[in-house]
Amino acid sequence: MKDKPSAQSAALSRDMKIENKHGMHARPAALFIKVASKFESDILIEKDGTKVSGKSIMGLLTLELYAGSVMKVHADGSDAEEALNAIEELVRNKFNED
Template identity: 50%
Template sequence: MAENINSIKQKFIIRNKLGLHARPAAMFVKLANTFQSEVWVEFEDDEVNGKSIMGLMMLAAPSGSIIYVSAKGEDAEKALLALGNLVEGGFEEN
């Protein structure tokens, strides 16, 4: 029996002034961990687990940069919508 698991990916722009530093990374991870889906974040040539604060901070994505967020699992669409709103909303910093 084949499993029907959603896997989606979307592009977002880092809009807050200081980029993906500790506070926004913590907010992203906290939100990502509310979903069952796997979450991955890509920036330039690096891809990290979106549920790892150290991984996200190592990306060091500055303001204005493009990241790709992917989610795989039953709640992937909800996860991507919520995480996208957080990123595009400037991590509540603007």
């Protein structure tokens, strides 16, 4: 996937696979929004056509992101690329679980 330079505002998206054993339950969701909230960009998570805010814990929990499922993370704003990188790292590290 090609990302635009991060200095200016951009709308980017990236697919990420949930790899921790228990999936997106409350603790990973809390970590997710903690990371997402650090960025100015609007963050949206999409799965099976449903989009929720990446800064809303209740929204995130309704997506039923079990281990092995893939979500699309959208970031729109001046720090979209950094946001996606930070989120991807968290997801790849299995939310520091397992």
